[in-house]
Amino acid sequence: MTCSHAPAPPTQHRAGHLRWMFLTWCADCDWPEIQAFVATGHGNAKSEGINRMIKLAARAAHGFRNSTNQRLRTRCVTIRRARGHLHPA
Structure with missing residues (x-):
């Protein structure tokens, strides 16, 4: 129909x-x-995709209290080779 x-x-x-x-x-x-x-x-599709991943990580963490942890988590989400190799300063 x-x-x-x-x-x-x-x-x-x-x-x-x-x-x-x-x-x-x-x-x-x-x-x-x-x-x-x-x-x-x-275009700017790559940067828009990275920004989206960062916002999703922040939402999943319900905000960050420590700026060092925020940078580390953002880096882990956006750079695959960095996963598991980052240590807080």
Whole structure:
């Protein structure tokens, strides 16, 4: 049973045209972040992912009382090779 109000999916040609229109708009816009992404192909996804992991670690610990432990736990969460090798100063 299909809904009569749902739009039909776009054809492959239409989807390609809409993508081209969006990328053209991105290249022509005045936002420096979008222009940098179009020019370099690099975004901030990696830093956003690391920030998310840090916030989740802080939530799991219900806050940190000791700044040294906070740095160590953050480092353990974000750098795999550091796990098990960190010692408080």
